[in-house]
Amino acid sequence: MSKGIISKDEDYSQWFNDLVIKADLAEYSPVRGCMIIKPYGYSIWEKMQAALDKMFKDTGHSNAYFPLLIPKSFFSKEASHVEGFAKECAVVTHYRLKNDGEGQIIVDEEAKLEEELIIRPTSETIIWNTYRGWIQSYRDLPILVNQWANVMRWEMRTRLFLRTSEFLWQEGHTAHATAEEAIAETEQMLEVYADFVENWMSVPVVKGRKTANERFAGALDTYCIEALMQDGKALQAGTSHFLGQNFAKAFDVKFTSKEGKLDYVWATSWGVSTRLMGALIMTHSDDAGLVLPPKLAPIQVVAVPIYKHDEELENIRTYIKGLSAELRAKGISIKFDDRDTQRPGFKFAEYELKGVPLRIAIGSRDMQNGTVELARRDTKTKETVNQEGLADHIEQLLEQIQKNIYDKAFNFRAENTVEVNDYEEFKRLLDEKPGFISAHWDGTPETEQRIKEETKATIRCIPLNNKQEDGKCILTGKPSTQRVLFARAY
C-alpha cells in the first residue's frame, strides 16, 4: 500500500478520495462542492479533450461558445426541462458590491438585476434560443455544433470528479430536418463515446437506452454508456439525447422544407464530463495508486537514473537522450527524472502513485551490460532488457498495457454481471456481490420506482441489440420480452 492511501478493500470511497489528492489530480477548493483540478489531473483531461475533439470534428462537428449566463425566463419555456434542473440552479441576482463603511464588502441592493440570470446547468435553452435566428430553411440544416465549457449544478452532495457543483464537459447540440436524421446523429455520437471510452480509456461499457424515469429532462430518448466500477457500482459515462421537437417548439425554431412546408426542427444533445476522470481512476487503479492507460497518460515512460558520480549520470543522460529521440519519433512521451534531490526508491513510489505506465531504471551496471530495467505499472512486473531495440519494445509494451487493463476491466465486469430471475436473489446479490444484474422487468415506471425504493438499484439501461426472450418481471411476475440491466449507481 502506498503512503497515505487507504486500501480500497477497506474503504472504497476513502481510497478514491485519497488517490485523487495524493496523485495530485485535484484538491478541494474554498467553495463547497467545487474542486481545483491540478496540472497533473488537468493534463489527463486535456488528452481526453484532444482525442474527443478530433472524433467530433471527424464526424463533421464544429466548436462554438455560448454564454455562461442564461436569462431565467428561458428555463420556463420547456416544461420538463425546468422541472429537471430548477432545484439545482445557481442564480445571479446582483451585479455590484459595495463597502458597508465598516470594512465589509456587501452586495449592493441597488444593483439588483431586472431579470435574474442562471449559471448554466446545461445549454439547451440558450442554444435553441440562438438557433431560432440561424435556421430558416432546410438549406441551413443540419447544424452540428459542440462546445467545451463549464456548467454548474448545485448538487446536494458532491464527490471529487464524480459529482462536483461545477464541472467541465463538452455538450454537442445539433439541429436536423428530420427525426430519422436526428436519431441517427444521437446513435452516432453514442458510438463515438463508446469508442473513446473503450479504446482510449480502456474502460468497457454497455451501450443502451434509458427508461422513461431516467431520461434527460426534455428528451424523447436518452442513449447512454454504462461502466462498472471496482466496487460493483455502475457509472454513467456518457449520454446522447434525442430531443425530438421539444426545444424547437419551446423556442419556436421552424424551417421551410424542400417541399415548402413549415415544420419544427429536430434536435439532439450529447455530453461527457470530467466525471470520465472518475471512471478512469476507479476502473483501473489499485492500492499503490493510479493506473493510467498509455494513450491518456501525461507521461508514458519515465526514466530514473541510478548513479554515484556525475560522469555516470552524464553517460546515462547521453543514452536517454538518444532513446528519447527514438521514442518521440514514435509519438511516445518520456520523462528523464534526473532530480538529485530525491532518491530512486522515492521516485519509483511516486511514479507508481501517478500511474506512469512504464518505468525505466538505469544505472552503471546496466550501462556496462547494455541493458535497462523495465517495470510495468499495470502488472507491477520488472524485466531486464537489452538497450538494443528498446524503443520498439516499449512501443509494443504500451500497446499491451492499453489492452491488458481493458481486458482486466472487461473480465471484472463479466464476473460481476449475472442474470437473475428471482427478487430475493436480486436483493441478496446487490448486498453480497454488487455488480450488473440482468433481469426481466414489466416495463412500467411504477415497478422500476418500487425496485429503486426497496433496493436502491436502478435500471442503468436497456442494452442495445438486446436479446429478445420471454420472461417474468422479477418484482410483479408480469410478462416481459427482454432483460434490462440493474445496478446501484454513482
Added chain:
RNA sequence: CGGGAUGUAGCGUAGCCCGGUAUCGCGCCACAUUUGGGAUGUGGAGGCCGCAGGUUCGAAUCCUGCCAUCCCGACCA
C-alpha cells in the same frame, strides 16, 4: 435538507474530562554521509489551537452562538 463525525504548523495527530501559553510523526530549511524500492545523522524554522462572544487573575481546555469541511441518506452527469 435529515443523520453522523471532525476542525490544533503544509499534512496527520496528542493535550480537553481535571484551566497555567502546545506533544509526537511526516514534510520543510542547512550541512555531512548516502543513491538498484519511499535514506541516515546533527542542527534549525514554522502556531490568529475554525470564528465570535462569555466565565476566569489566566482558556486549545469550561459555557453560548456561529462557520466550515468530510462521511452516510434523499437528489443527480
